[in-house]
Amino acid sequence: xxxxxxxxxxxxxxxxxxxxxxxxxxxxxxxxxxxxxxxxxxxxxxxxxxxxxxxxxxxxxxxxxxxxxxxxxxxxxxxxxxxxxxxxxxxxxxxxxxxxxxxxxxxxxxxxxxxxxxxxxxxxxxxxxxxxxxxxxxxxxxxxxxxxxxxxxxxxxxxxxxxxxxxxxxxxxxxxxxxxxxxxxxxxxxxxxxxxxxxxxxxxxxxxxxxxxxxxxxxxxxxxxxxxxxxxxxxxxxxxxxxxxxxxxxxxxxxxxxxxxxxxxxxxxxxxxxxxxxxxxxxxxxxxxxxxxxxxxxxxxxxxxxxxxxxxxxxxxxxxxxxxxxxxxxxxxxxxxxxxxxxxxxxxxxxxxxxxxxxxxxxxxxxxxxxxxxxxxxxxxxxxxxxxxxxxxxxxxxxxxxxxxxxxxxxxxxxxxxxxxxxxxxxxxxxxxxxxxxxxxxxxxxxxxxxxxxxxxxxxxxx
Numbered sequence: 001x002x003x004x005x006x007x008x009x010x011x012x013x014x015x016x017x018x019x020x021x022x023x024x025x026x027x028x029x030x031x032x033x034x035x036x037x038x039x040x041x042x043x044x045x046x047x048x049x050x051x052x053x054x055x056x057x058x059x060x061x062x063x064x065x066x067x068x069x070x071x072x073x074x075x076x077x078x079x080x081x082x083x084x085x086x087x088x089x090x091x092x093x094x095x096x097x098x099x100x101x102x103x104x105x106x107x108x109x110x111x112x113x114x115x116x117x118x119x120x121x122x123x124x125x126x127x128x129x130x131x132x133x134x135x136x137x138x139x140x141x142x143x144x145x146x147x148x149x150x151x152x153x154x155x156x157x158x159x160x161x162x163x164x165x166x167x168x169x170x171x172x173x174x175x176x177x178x179x180x181x182x183x184x185x186x187x188x189x190x191x192x193x194x195x196x197x198x199x200x201x202x203x204x205x206x207x208x209x210x211x212x213x214x215x216x217x218x219x220x221x222x223x224x225x226x227x228x229x230x231x232x233x234x235x236x237x238x239x240x241x242x243x244x245x246x247x248x249x250x251x252x253x254x255x256x257x258x259x260x261x262x263x264x265x266x267x268x269x270x271x272x273x274x275x276x277x278x279x280x281x282x283x284x285x286x287x288x289x290x291x292x293x294x295x296x297x298x299x300x301x302x303x304x305x306x307x308x309x310x311x312x313x314x315x316x317x318x319x320x321x322x323x324x325x326x327x328x329x330x331x332x333x334x335x336x337x338x339x340x341x342x343x344x345x346x347x348x349x350x351x352x353x354x355x356x357x358x359x360x361x362x363x364x365x366x367x368x369x370x371x372x373x374x375x376x377x378x379x380x381x382x383x384x385x386x387x388x389x390x391x392x393x394x395x396x397x398x399x400x401x402x403x404x405x406x407x408x409x410x411x412x413x414x415x416x417x418x419x420x421x422x423x424x425x426x427x428x429x430x431x432x433x434x435x436x437x438x439x440x441x442x443x444x445x446x447x448x449x450x451x452x453x454x455x456x457x458x459x460x461x462x463x
Contacts, residue, residue: 045259047462053169055165059167077147077150080137081137084136086132088133090128091127092127092129093123093124096125098122099116127323128324130321131321134317134318139313140314142304142305146301152293155296156294159294163290165286173453177447179241180263183263186237188435189234193227195407196227200217212417223428263442277383277452280457281379281456301357305354313339381455386448389447389448393445400434403433
């Protein structure tokens with residue numbers, strides 16, 4: 001055996017050891033499953049991820065706070081229909097210029113006037129007024145409509161919460177699918193590395209036995225180095241996908257997660273009824289329900305503006321004691337009455353408000369009808385994608401089966417010494433591409449499945 005052959009053997013042995021250590025490291029990382037954080041499941045399915053995101057992400061919490069704001073505005077609007085009661089204790093001290101009266105008191109002939117014609121200061125006069133005031137709206141159609149509009153806004157805000165939850169669930173589900181893909185890619189690249197290491201071992205054994213050539217060892221070592229590089233990339237993609245998934249679920253970034261689903265366990269059911277799916281989407285999509293609620297709220301607000309042209313009727317009264325001092329001279333006084341207010345002319349202000357609100361309602365209605373059209377497109381497009389992905393999975397599985405058969409046949413020929421390992425390496429590269437193609441097809445199917453659930457508004461119901 002020459003020096004070059006010895007160097008190749010040592011190189012091959014080193015690469016084989018490196019591959020073994022890398023595979024061991026991958027298995028070690030996969031086996032590490034620390035205890036999950038409190039309240040967070042350690043084992044997570046696709047449906048679990050969607051529901052967890054829908055319940056805890058920042059966007060959902062923000063939408064829930066907007067519901068609280070809308071409910072507070074209902075209370076504010078309703079207050080104008082309830083009694084208004086206030087206590088008004090008042091103490092004043094004031095002086096008066098007598099010239100401001102504009103008159104003087106008559107005086108007997110020959111006597112000076114009672115008040116200085118040029119004015120004089122009278123006082124100070126200290127005055128107490130201890131009074132309670134109350135008023136009650138009897139008829140105010142505009143106030144009633146404003147309450148209804150505020151209640152409709154609460155319904156719209158609740159629908160926005162569902163929309164935010166569905167969007168968060170969709171994002172988490174798509175990232176979960178990406179994580180499944182990274183897991184499958186890591187498994188595939190590990191299998192590629194194992195195959196490359198096996199080919200290198202065969203080439204080394206044949207060279208040692210004197211029936212092989214150094215070129216086969218070099219090819220095998222190069223193939224192993226390439227597989228190792230792809231394995232490193234796959235491992236990094238797996239770790240990044242886990243990091244993004246934790247972020248999408250609003251979890252601490254060191255929370256351990258074990259994904260219970262896998263791309264290889266996907267079942268491929270037959271396509272459903274498109275018409276039924278579209279009808280389901282129209283009934284369950286939270287953004288459709290939010291658009292409907294927003295239109296109702298805008299129409300209620302328009303009704304409140306129009307009702308402002310009607311008269312309002314209210315009763316009022318105040319009762320209290322007034323006098324110069326608290327200990328004496330306090331006499332009771334009161335005022336009671338009924339008031340009717342009817343706006344006659346407001347300079348076109350209300351007409352402008354009505355025109356503005358009508359335009360806003362029309363805008364919401366246009367966007368609502370466009371959304372319903374888009375929902376139908378989303379559902380039909382997702383159904384088409386699922387059907388296409390199903391066929392792609394079948395084709396990719398057949399391609400992988402043939403690639404595995406090709407590798408086995410080429411390896412048998414190489415092991416028997418009737419051919420070099422060039423055919424085996426070519427076949428292994430084809431198998432690498434076939435595995436990647438199957439992973440891509442399964443990922444496309446899972447993504448289409450999530451897209452259909454999103455189109456139907458049922459992402460949180462995924463299993």
